[in-house]
Every structure is written in structure tokens, then in C-alpha cells.
Amino acid sequence: EVQLVESGGGLVQPGGSLRLSCAASGFTFSSFGMSWVRQAPGKGLEWVSYITSSSNVIYYADSVKGRFTISRDNAKDSLYLQMDSLRDGDTAVYYCARGSFDNAGFYFCDYWGQGTLVTVSS
Amino acid sequence: EIVMTQSPATLSVSPGERATLSCRASQSVSSSLAWYQQKPGQAPGLLIYGASTRATGIPARFSGSGSGTEFTLTISSLQSEDFAVYYCQQYNKWPRTFGQGTKVEFK
Numbered sequence: 314e315v316q317l318v319e320s321g322g323g324l325v326q327p328g329g330s331l332r333l334s335c336a337a338s339g340f341t342f343s344s345f346g347m348s349w350v351r352q353a354p355g356k357g358l359e360w361v362s363y364i365t366s367s368s369n370v371i372y373y374a375d376s377v378k379g380r381f382t383i384s385r386d387n388a389k390d391s392l393y394l395q396m397d398s399l400r401d402g403d404t405a406v407y408y409c410a411r412g413s414f415d416n417a418g419f420y421f422c423d424y425w426g427q428g429t430l431v432t433v434s435s
Numbered sequence: 436e437i438v439m440t441q442s443p444a445t446l447s448v449s450p451g452e453r454a455t456l457s458c459r460a461s462q463s464v465s466s467s468l469a470w471y472q473q474k475p476g477q478a479p480g481l482l483i484y485g486a487s488t489r490a491t492g493i494p495a496r497f498s499g500s501g502s503g504t505e506f507t508l509t510i511s512s513l514q515s516e517d518f519a520v521y522y523c524q525q526y527n528k529w530p531r532t533f534g535q536g537t538k539v540e541f542k
Binding site for chain 1: 535
């Protein structure tokens with residue numbers, strides 16, 4: 314069974330930093346691209362970042378580019394999101410999600426973790 | 436970036452009725468379109484990918500159609516467990532973008 318468990322969320326002041334982790338199990342982590350997606354309280358979903366299985370390609374949403382860094386450790390079956398210069402608008406539940414390829418070769422999120430809440434407030 | 440627009444924002448349906456949700460892309464995304472279901476306090480769950488392929492374990496009452504810029508999610512006979520928020524997402528271009536969601540509520 315595919316399992317993704319996020320951790321590391323919490324309360325942080327504006328301008329502060331936080332590092333999220335996502336522990337994966339039930340599949341060969343090193344074979345799959347991974348994403349972070351967030352959801353502000355009462356709002357919709359916003360894709361944040363993506364990393365390929367070998368970490369050779371990384372994408373970010375413009376809203377976090379230059380402030381957030383995605384990484385992974387395939388030996389530890391873990392995904393990370395280093396969040397710096399946090400703003401009020403970064404308050405959200407952060408989900409990690411596994412990626413799979415459809416028949417046309419495009420990547421989509423198939424399994425999601427339960428999320429970890431990040432609150433940016435003074 | 437590609438803007439995804441869902442309609443309606445809220446759909447009031449009685450159990451057993453058919454529900455039709457729409458999703459429009461600001462430019463063609465071919466068939467790179469996924470639908471997700473989210474219940475209160477839960478993570479989103481994949482329903483449909485490739486515009487029309489049901490994910491593993493998804494009941495046949497859920498069907499997706501469309502390509503290019505116009506997509507539809509149909510729930511043929513609504514069950515009590517189907518009351519939720521539904522999101523479409525294009526995965527043809529970066530950044531990946533979601534629609535704002537359609538809430539399917541009890542009529």
C-alpha cells in the first residue's frame with residue numbers, strides 16, 4: 314500500500330524558515346517523481362514544486378521560486394521542502410504527492426499524503 | 436500559465452441523480468487533465484486522469500470526457516459518499532494548475 318506521511322509543519326513567524334519532510338513507503342520511491350501541493354485554509358489547491366526521480370529536473374511555482382527548495386533522499390525514501398522567507402500567504406496545509414505518467418507520457422499526481430499544516434503568523 | 440475554470444461553483448443534487456461538472460482550460464491541454472475528489476478534512480484523491488481514465492478502484496459511476504479546452508466529470512447516480520469538492524487539474528504544462536473547485540452538496 315502506497316503511504317506518504319508529511320511532517321515538520323508548525324507555527325513560524327514571517328521571515329522565518331521551516332523544513333517539511335515526506336516519508337514514503339509501499340512503492341519504489343527512487344522510481345517516481347514527487348510534488349508538493351498546498352491548500353490555504355478554506356481555499357483551493359495550489360501546486361508548489363516538482364522533482365524528478367533522480368533530482369535532475371526541478372520546477373517551482375512562481376509564488377515560491379527563490380524562497381522554497383525541494384529535494385529528496387532516495388536512500389531514505391524521503392522528500393523535503395525547505396521553506397525560507399516565509400510569508401503570511403504561505404499559510405496552508407502542505408501535501409506531498411507521488412507522480413505517475415499517463416499513456417501520453419505526461420506526469421500527474423496519483424497518491425497524496427494527509428498533509429501538514431504550516432501557519433505563518435506573528 | 437494555464438487558467439482552469441470550473442463550473443458551477445456549487446452543485447445541489449439529490450442522491451440518485453446525475454451530476455455534471457465542467458472544467459475549461461484557457462488553452463489546449465490535450466487530454467492531460469485529472470479530476471480529484473476532496474472530502475472535508477481529507478487529502479484529495481485521484482478519480483480520473485488522461486481526461487477519461489478512471490483511477491484504480493474508482494466506481495464506474497464516475498466518468499470523464501473531453502479534450503483540448505473543455506472537460507466534463509459526470510457522476511451517473513450520486514451516492515451519499517460522493518458529496519465533496521471536485522477539482523480539475525491540467526498536467527500538460529508547467530506550472531500545473533487547478534480549477535477553483537466545484538462543491539457537490541446535498542439538495
